[in-house]
Amino acid sequence: MFKKIKRLFSKKEPFESLPPERISMLLDMLARTEPLEVSCDDVSTALAEFSEMHKRGEDVTHLMPLVHQHLGMCPECREEFEAVKAAIEAEQQLD
Ligand SMILES: [Zn+2]
Numbered sequence: 001m002f003k004k005i006k007r008l009f010s011k012k013e014p015f016e017s018l019p020p021e022r023i024s025m026l027l028d029m030l031a032r033t034e035p036l037e038v039s040c041d042d043v044s045t046a047l048a049e050f051s052e053m054h055k056r057g058e059d060v061t062h063l064m065p066l067v068h069q070h071l072g073m074c075p076e077c078r079e080e081f082e083a084v085k086a087a088i089e090a091e092q093q094l095d
Contacts, residue, residue, distance in 0.1 A: 038066045043077045051084045 038046075050067050054060050061068050071078050 038070050040070075040074060040077055043067050043070045043074070044080065047077070047081055047084050051081065051088055054085065055088055 043050075046064060046067050050060060050064050053063060071081055
């Protein structure tokens, strides 16, 4: 990915002479190289909201894709998610 970008930049022509669609393609590529992963801390912060959404049957895969993705590959956060979910259910049973 980076090699490709470097190659685009290393051409002899100055950046300004690039056609606009080339520039927007380049920016798009750069945007995609941003890390798409969230940390356990981020997930932990979002977990309460995520669990509420999940509980309401909302499409968490779509609404919080990064959290959902993280839960899919991080057993620790998945455990925490189960705990939060259980807590929410217990809370509702008290009502
Ligand atoms: Zn995690």
